[in-house]
Amino acid sequence: MNGTHAQRGWTRRLVVLIPYLWLLVFFAAPFAIVLRMSVSQNAIAAPPYLPLFDPAAGWQGVKDFVGALSFDNFQRVFSDSIYTFAYLKSLQVALVSTALLLLIAFPIAYGMARAPRRTQPALVMAVILPFWTAFLIRIYAWVNILQRDGLLNDVLRALHIIDDPIGWLSTDTAVYIGIVYSYLPFMVLPIYSALEKLDHSLLEAAADLGCPRWKAFWLVTLPLAMPGVLAGALLCFIPVVGEFVIPDLLGGSNMMMIGQALWVDFFNNLDWPAASAIAVVLLALLLVPIVIYQHVQTRALAGGS
């Protein structure tokens, strides 16, 4: 018995330790390096930055390290209007598309929750499936549809809604379509799972007491759907702020989101410290939503058990 207990203790420790260490090395430590890089200076060489830290140099190394800290990158990120504009644009795009997603996803989730019980698993599967087919492919499919001689213009012209083809591609509209399209499952599923749990007797009680249907929806259904709405909104808002592929492929050259600014600084300008500073500021912006999201997640799992 004692042997099993000791074994149990060790197994438990390993079960925690292995994934814990993995995440510390590959998720937490890299952020420390990004932070360090963001206060470093750019160099025209490979690697394109000045040495970070030389532990072999001892105390002198520490002094050099502190002396070499440079906040120039942050100063640039905050003063250069290109970056300010990109941050604001990203927040705007994320807010607007989260609102659009809510408006579009809620009726879908609501309809799914009211579908016959037996068809519901199939509907859930149908919403999840596109998420399994490559994201890049789904964005590329829209490039096909939205281009000047693409299908959307053909259809609109055949219906005599427009006479001349419209340049959909490289506009903000195209970016919103792409975002709504790719993130729709992330918004539908949490709302659906909140609505699906809804106790029907509450609505019946409201109806019996003479509450009109719209009022019952407003007073009963909506408040109970709120956790799902919040989870879906965060699940969409946070990654959209840092989105790169969608604005890059569907957006115009005048539309620069912060993810693109980071990409350009890193890959085109080879300015790794500046890209790191952008990442640090972006992370700081998203910290509060991420903490709220974790809170919502933990609570949802605790409630589900």
Added chain:
Amino acid sequence: MVNRASWFNVVSVAFGLAFLYLPIVILIVYSFNDSRLVTVWGGWSARWYRELWNDGPVLAAAWVSLRIAFLSATMATILGTLAALALVRIGRFRGRMAFSAMIYAPLVMPEVIIGLSLLLLFVTLDLDRGFWTTTLAHTTLTMCFVTVIVQSRLLAFDWSLEEAAMDLGCPPARTFFSITLPLIASAVASGWMLAFALSLDDLVIANFTTGPGATTLPIQIYSQVRLGVKPEINAICTLMIGFVAVIVVIASLLSKRYAVARDRQGALAAPM
């Protein structure tokens, strides 16, 4: 909820599904288009698939992507299942808050941040960027998805079976393999497949962490898309969609068969 759906409910679900599937269907249909112009219909043909077959760089990139996806999904499944066990079965341990924060954060963290930070780690560790660094990066990202899937399955059944086995002196590892794993097998399998699909799909993180000689399929597709739409890309994309669809169908069949087998076993005796 109410089981009577109004016409508005039906229309919104139908509209939602049409919106989700129409672009994919259009893409598949146009991959069989004979015309060189993507937008002009020139009759059915498998021409672009033949050209694809002779396109060395694309095939090489597909092979790299498949290997990375297989390796990283396997590692992510092991790590993610361990992490889920830690969160659900071990319960309280020091640093649990930080641990669950590190599990949930990558699910929403913008990919550019994850890609950049991992690249800087690899540079600091002086690892050559390429196949292995991308595999490590994908393992880290996808293990969190596996954790969430396995975790919700673990929460759905209760702990007493495992507790009973261990009280009877069954060592923890054996308890895991003979009791816990069979119960969560379908979740572990779908975790593996989601990890595989996510790795096969990733452009942003791979672009940061890969190096010369290890161009993945999304990177190859992306560089071609930037030069303009080509019918051949429709063909690659259709193949990828077909590949994922086959995996998903196999998975759902397997999990159904598994569920049937389990139910039968459960009817005969206590599931031990």
